[in-house]
Amino acid sequence: MEVSEALRRFRKNFGLKQDDVASALNVTRQVYQPYETGRTLPSVKTILKIAEAFNVSTDYLLGRSDIPVLRPPDTATLVTAIGECQKILSNALENRSE
Numbered sequence: 001m002e003v004s005e006a007l008r009r010f011r012k013n014f015g016l017k018q019d020d021v022a023s024a025l026n027v028t029r030q031v032y033q034p035y036e037t038g039r040t041l042p043s044v045k046t047i048l049k050i051a052e053a054f055n056v057s058t059d060y061l062l063g064r065s066d067i068p069v070l071r072p073p074d075t076a077t078l079v080t081a082i083g084e085c086q087k088i089l090s091n092a093l094e095n096r097s098e
Helices: 003-013 018-025 029-037 044-054 075-097
Strands: none
Touching: 003 018, 003 029, 003 044, 018 029, 018 044
């Protein structure tokens, strides 16, 4: 799959307009559009910016994978989420025994 096709697939699968992706890159639609038509190849920096902005893998954006593979959250986020789950479970168990 060509990079242009992969970028178009990504955008459509995520329900985005070219303006949405361009805005995330801090460029105009006129700058972004040639990436999807294949007239211009995006730089590595641009692919990384899209991946970061939309939490998808670069392999997905480059057409090397059919799965967006959302990156896992960082450790601090996981620890916070686990703590919140523990509080919810603890409250549920306390309320159940009343």
